[in-house]
Amino acid sequence: MPRCAPHLTIPSRTSQLARVRRRVACWAEEAGLAERAAQALQLAVDEACANAIEHGYGGRPDGRVEVEVTFREDAVTVVVRHRGDPYDPERYQPPELRGMLEGHRVHGYGLHLMHRLVDEIAFRRHDGASEVALTQRRNGRDT
């Protein structure tokens, strides 16, 4: 069984996403997730980190994104945390509005994907940090 550190802090750069994915793969193996569930968790964590980098830190590379795993008997949870902007209502528009305003519609899939990929997803703001917790059950759905 592989061993990999349960905590990872990356600078807010998308070049770090591949590193995050490799770590999540290791955690998923450690948790004994089925292949499909493992891949889904990996993608969901990637999306959450990408959101933190692009929305939370607005693309600024000097932020930090924390990624942390918790193993439970029946499930594994990965928390992605950043201390950048929480939702910025001025900047963030629902896809339809952005569509009408910009004509182009290339955003908004990440969030939908995350919902589909994991058994549980929780969004939390706390003490200036924004967190997404992604939970995959060991005997969960096989989407």
Place this chain on the structure above:
Amino acid sequence: MPRCAPHLTIPSRTSQLARVRRRVACWAEEAGLAERAAQALQLAVDEACANAIEHGYGGRPDGRVEVEVTFREDAVTVVVRHRGDPYDPERYQPPELRGMLEGHRVHGYGLHLMHRLVDEIAFRRHDGASEVALTQRRNGRDT
């Protein structure tokens, strides 16, 4: 201090939403939430119930939606649970896709609103039930 039962089960009809809102108002008062936080929680629960009725049960009136409160020292959580369809990928499209396909764009605000309205939101599938848990902290944000 008002007392109102911590659990409410409604048939899957939108005519029940007003009843849910009144109950949530009562819970919020019991929890001592500030007015703005109380109103936000009320709206978020309304949206979650409307989603359960319209997406979960696809408008069929013979389903049941359970609404349940938990009080904690620092926060109040309302769980909305249904046993209808979980996400139906065939039926549910991200707004952009639906926009392209239908030309009209009148959906997709509920979810965005919920995220903005509460301090924590969690989506969970479990034993055939789909749950949304909406948490407002007593000393949370005042959006």
Place this chain on the structure above:
Amino acid sequence: MSSFSVSFRPHDARDADGARVCVLDLTGELDAHTAGEFEAALQKCLDDGHTRLVVSGRELQYISSAGLGVFMAFVEPVREQGGDIKIAELQPRVFNVFDLLGFPLLFDIVETEEAAVTRFTEGSSSAA
């Protein structure tokens, strides 16, 4: 049950094209249950050729996304016919919901019914 009603009230004002401004007064709670009534009222306006619309929220106590969706569904067809939907007199609680979703970028949301009507008539040489 949520109580909601919408009533239609032609205004004296006309815009530059001579089209009459009409006011829709919303009363009560606009949610997924009652949104259909609002939708029907807007559809009737369109069918009757009324496209210079002011929606007054003076008596509107509550709105959820289903109500916002109705505004979104009608603003394009109304604008395509040279009209607009102006929104006026929202209570702070209701305005907050519009604001959270960025509607002020897409809609003229003004404090008073009068100001909304003026948006239609200002710069107009014909009536009002």
Place this chain on the structure above:
Amino acid sequence: MSSFSVSFRPHDARDADGARVCVLDLTGELDAHTAGEFEAALQKCLDDGHTRLVVSGRELQYISSAGLGVFMAFVEPVREQGGDIKIAELQPRVFNVFDLLGFPLLFDIVETEEAAVTRFTEGSSSAA
């Protein structure tokens, strides 16, 4: 770092309008970091007038929403110029992501590169 590359390969086939079909081979991991490269490649195709595009995912190991967004951003401009983006040879893991978001409704997603090319040429009297 994610490794990703995209390469451009003109095909022999032409469609009914005589326009050449071009294949883009994706290799590696397409994520928020590498999506810009894919975007640039598609932009170059457009700039060079290539709009009958087959994207081959035979060597694509991974895709996230940033990659899907690129497809969405280009499909309209490409179609406006009479072309299309066909998607072929996706690995099951990658296809699953397209499928989760309903892309099969919007895009021609086919098993083989050949089938994708045929979509362009079939019914054509000119070349191929």
